[in-house]
Amino acid sequence: MSTRLSFDDGDQNTNPRIMTFRPSYEEFKNFADYIAYMESRGAHKAGLVKIIPPVEWIPRKSGYDIENINMTIPAPINQVVTGAHGVYQQFNIQQRRQMTLRQFRDKANSEMFQTPRHIDYEDLERKYWKNITYISPDYAADVKGSLSDEDLDVWNIGRLDTILNLVNTDYGIEIDGVNTAYLYFGMWKSSFAWHTEDMDLYSINYLHFGAPKTWYAIPPAHGRRLEKLANSLFNENHQECNAYLRHKMTMISPKVLRQHNIPYNKITQEAGEIMITFPFGYHAGFNHGFNGAESTNFASKRWIEYGKRASICKCRSDMVKISMETFVRHFQPERYQNWLRGEDYGNHPEEPGKICAAAAPTINEYKMIEERTQLSKLKGNSAQKRGCSMPNDIEEANDDDDKASVASSSLNTKQVMVKLRKMPMPASNEATSDEKAAPSSSAAITKEKYDFNSIAVVRVKRLWNALPCTENGTNLLPNGVVKNTKRMRFQTKVLTLDDDE
Incomplete structure (x- = not known):
């Protein structure tokens, strides 16, 4: 049974209702088509x-016997809520000890944490x-993995085929949970506090198994x-931000929403049901008891305008930021150049009367993309490792000083770009101190005397050896590939807690 309630029930245009769809298996087969x-x-x-x-869709044929699911929760969080009168803040405190799924189930069903007796969902x-604010529950959130069968080809949450895959295809980057x-x-x-998805994605x-979830939703308008x-x-x-x-700490009760005439809906999701959130759709909710759900993000062409104008948290390094470059280039080529210049004027899809320019991309990031493209053309078919960046034309590099700059990409990763000045190649394999200090007139020396790669290796090794470090370090990225290692999309504070007795 599911329940649905909303404020301002009288006007469907003012507060559109949450719809429920029951597709046939044939209608269900194509994910993107059914979303459309x-x-x-x-x-x-x-x-x-x-x-x-449809009944034909079975994401896990072996069922959900917890005794047979060998899974470890690496970092459960304890949710401490403070506040009063319908206005609260939720603090997610990361626990020191990992738990098995069986241990988590036993705790959820214990006398202290079990679901209280109740008449109905209301x-x-x-x-x-x-x-x-009483008895802080645990939540095993953002656990990497899937409960769906690997051979599931229809609506497999672990590998949905949408345009969001371009992030992986074009940049070779996986973003956990996205x-x-x-x-x-x-x-x-x-609970999950009021938020929209990262970059306002879908x-x-x-809900694979267990107790229901109650969802609250605000119409994007x-x-x-x-x-x-x-x-x-x-x-x-x-x-402050x-x-x-996006920190997922803000909790506002339905009573407060009604007091301020904010339209909202609520609905209860039961085991075996799917919920889809749409771009810029604020949502929140809570779990009725022990359960297990699987989630990810996806995108469509309609999302691109939302993504270009999504708010970005700049106070936390683990917040997801996705570059819109590949989406604008693929699906809005006529606007690409204006967008690069910060002159792509338009409106947020939910603010039709407010015209403004979409945020321009990070300059360094797209300069590097262009430089790599030009370099690959100059080099012909020679390969270059992903994550490496070099000046697009060695013969025009004329920086006064050697520079190392780090470009923080909008994919929540960091790429290091080392810009090196041309230097004459001496007879020996290593440049002398006099040659390093040679004036810019040395640029007149013929190209045959330059060996960019060997100079780069020598100078980077010197910089590395000069770093103040008492212990030998380990190169964690030997192949130059940068991977997002974000573990938690909830705001967390790591505290040292005493072991449970």
Whole structure:
């Protein structure tokens, strides 16, 4: 059974309802087509949709006997909630000890943490908001992995075929939980605070087993209203970071939303059901008891305008940032050059009357892309490792001093670009101190006397050896490939806790 309730029930245009779809297996087969079909029906206007999959779709044939699922939760979080009168902050404290899934289940079903007796979902919801600050639950969030069968080809959350795959195809980068699957194991009262997805992407959540989840959703057209309310209630947080809602700490009850005339919907997801969130769809919710869900992000062409104008948290290094370059280049070529210059004027899809320029890309990042492209043309078919960057034309490199600059890409990774000045190649294999200090007039020496690669190796080794370090280091990226290693998308604080007795 699922329940649905919303504020301002009288006007479908003001507050679109959360729709529920029951596709046949034939309709269900093509993921992108079915997403487009639901949007053609207006499902995206509510920010959230429920899908009841066809009976033929079985994501895990072996079932969900926890005794037979050998899984370890590396870093469960304890959710401490503070506040009062419907306005709360949630602090996710990372635990020191890992847990097996069986241990987590036993804790969730223990007398202290088990679901209280209740009449129906409405009664349980009242108990949730009444007791939200008491007995902090654990949440096994952002666990890398999948419970779906590897040979599942239809709606396999671990490998959805959408345009978000271009991040991996073009840049060779995987972002955990964004273009790979994450698992979430909850217990009674474990929650997810108000937020939109990273870069305002779509998300899919399949509840594999266990107790239901209650979801709250704000229609994307009213997302700015929620932001303004939150900014007034959490002004300090807003002053510190204009995208603080991405920290996933802000909790506002339905009662407060009604008091401020913020339209919202709620719906309960049960085991075997799928929830889809749409771009710029704010959502929050809580678990009714022990359960297991699988989730990831995905994208469509409609998302690109949202992504170009998504708010970015700059106060935390582990926040996901996705470069929009590949999407604009592939799907909006007529706007690409204007976008690179920061002159791509338009409006946020949910703010039709507000015209502004989309954020331009990081200069260094796209300069490196262009340099690598030109260099590959000059070099013909010679290969170059991903993650390496060199000046696009060695003969025009005329920096006054040797420079090393780090470009922080919008893919939440770092690429190091070493710019080296041309130097004459002496008779020996190593440049002398006099030659290193040679004036710029040395540029007149013929090209045959330059050996860019050998000079780069010598100088980088010298810089490395000169670093103040008492112990030998280890090169963690020998092949030049940079991989996102973000573990938690929840804001966490690592504390040393006493072992459980």
